[in-house]
Amino acid sequence: MKIETKRQIFPFKQDGIAGVEWGNLESGAETVLFLHGWLDNLNSYYPLLSCEQFDPKLRCIAIDFPGHGLSDWRSHDAQYYFVDYVADIVNFLDNKNIERCHFVGHSMGALVANVVASCFPQKVISLSLIDGMGILFSNENTAKSQLTRSIEQRQTIKRRKPKRFKSKEDIIQARKLVSDLSESLIRILMERSITETDGGWTLTSDPKLKVASPFRYSKQQALSLLSGIEASTLVVFGSKGLEDMKQQEDVFKACYKTINTVFIEGGHHCHMESPSLTFKHISAHINANNRSEL
Numbered sequence: 001m002k003i004e005t006k007r008q009i010f011p012f013k014q015d016g017i018a019g020v021e022w023g024n025l026e027s028g029a030e031t032v033l034f035l036h037g038w039l040d041n042l043n044s045y046y047p048l049l050s051c052e053q054f055d056p057k058l059r060c061i062a063i064d065f066p067g068h069g070l071s072d073w074r075s076h077d078a079q080y081y082f083v084d085y086v087a088d089i090v091n092f093l094d095n096k097n098i099e100r101c102h103f104v105g106h107s108m109g110a111l112v113a114n115v116v117a118s119c120f121p122q123k124v125i126s127l128s129l130i131d132g133m134g135i136l137f138s139n140e141n142t143a144k145s146q147l148t149r150s151i152e153q154r155q156t157i158k159r160r161k162p163k164r165f166k167s168k169e170d171i172i173q174a175r176k177l178v179s180d181l182s183e184s185l186i187r188i189l190m191e192r193s194i195t196e197t198d199g200g201w202t203l204t205s206d207p208k209l210k211v212a213s214p215f216r217y218s219k220q221q222a223l224s225l226l227s228g229i230e231a232s233t234l235v236v237f238g239s240k241g242l243e244d245m246k247q248q249e250d251v252f253k254a255c256y257k258t259i260n261t262v263f264i265e266g267g268h269h270c271h272m273e274s275p276s277l278t279f280k281h282i283s284a285h286i287n288a289n290n291r292s293e294l
Contacts, residue, residue, distance in 0.1 A: 009049070016072035017092055018042075019063035022049070024056060030125075031101035032286060034062035035089070035109025037132070037268075039205060041069030041192040044106060047185070047275035054283055055290060058102075063092065065109075067206035069192045079154070080209050082135070085112045086119070093123060102286050103231075106130040106271060107245075117231045118255075126289035127233040128282045130271050131241040134252035137222040143215065150214035157207050164200035171201055180240075180267045188272070219251070226255040233259045234285040236278060238270030260285075 009022045019042060023029075032054065034045045042062035054060060064071040066088055067080055074080065089112060093101065102125045105113035110132030117124040138146065165171045171194050175186050195204050217225060233256045237246055245268075253259060262281055266273035 013070070015091075015095055016066065017063055017088070018070035019061055021059065021061045023054060023058050023060045025059055027097070029059040030057065030290065031059045031061060031098050033089075033093075033098075033101045033103055034060070035103065035105040035112055036062070036065065036068070037107030037109055039068070039209060040106070040189060041205075043069070043189050043192045044269065044272055045104075046188055047272045048279050051276050051279035052283075055287060058286070058290075061096075064192070067209050069204060073206040074208075079211060079214075080206070082108075082111070082213060083115075086115045089113075089116055090120060090123070099123070100125050102126045102128070102289070104128040104130070104282060105132065107132045107242075107268065111135045114226055114229065117229050117233075118226045121230050124231040126286060127229070127231045128285055129233065129235045130278070131236070131238050131268050132245050132248075133235050134226060134248040134255070135222050136216055137219045138216040140218045146212065146216060147214045150212045153211045154208075157211060160207070162202055162207070164197070164202055166200055168194050168196070168201050171203065181269055181272065185269070185272050223252070223255065226252060229256045232257075232285070232289050234281060235259065235261045236270065236281055237261065237263050238266040238268055238273070239263050240267040241270060242268050 009020045010025070011018070011020050013019070034042065036042055036044045041064045045062050065085055067073050085108070093099075100123055103113040103116065105111070105128070107130070110129035111134070113124075113127055113129065114133065114135060117127055165174070172183070172186055172190050175190055176183055179186055181189070193204050194201060235249065237249075249261060264270050264274045264277045264281070271278040
């Protein structure tokens with residue numbers, strides 16, 4: 001399936017991280033970094049590429065998180081801890097010689113961007129968060145059950161053979177059964193998550209991504225971790241998005257020095273379902289915080 005966009009994109013892979021970039025590719029250009037959600041990939045931003053161009057002075061980069069899309073899996077003895085994604089992004093920016101950039105994050109990508117902005121404020125110009133804000137937390141009384149569940153799931157996945165499908169179409173239809181997205185959008189998203197092997201068709205994502213985290217911050221720890229985010233923040237919620245994420249606003253809103261919340265039509269992947277409106281809000285937010293305009 002060839003995905004049409006209004007601009008030329010350039011794929012890359014650096015230190016195991018796969019991605020694409022477009023716009024002003026000159027060294028030192030102000031950058032926008034797009035981070036996708038859990039079990040998704042950078043193709044979730046392709047509908048935005050059918051919209052008008054961001055400021056032509058901007059360099060735009062979208063990546064696949066480790067274990068997702070076309071990026072490498074972590075080693076067989078490693079797991080996918082949330083905090084490691086934060087380290088991945090800091091390392092990626094350093095390797096790309098990007099001192100500061102605008103962040104656009106969806107779902108898990110939004111949560112990662114939050115933590116980068118809080119812990120490394122010098123690296124973040126602005127935040128645009130799509131159906132996600134704050135970070136996940138749990139009651140400290142669930143610590144034992146959280147760890148037990150995680151280790152049990154590790155053992156289960158270790159014993160499980162990789163799932164094979166007879167055709168690419170079978171995978172798309174399977175995703176359709178558990179998604180609120182239209183089939184056309186599912187095809188865009190899954191194009192980067194399916195590969196053919198000798199034994200049939202399979203997902204490119206690491207099965208270990210589905211292992212529950214062995215720990216979560218308590219509410220107080222989460223608030224402490226995100227307190228004092230200085231980057232100007234836009235939050236775009238889907239009108240039919242995740243209720244858990246909408247409830248996060250009441251918990252974490254005070255952590256942001258400047259925050260603006262908007263609602264648009266769509267579900268959890270509202271940026272795919274309403275790309276033009278998403279683009280309008282995010283582009284305006286980035287332009288308002290563009291260093292070259294300040």
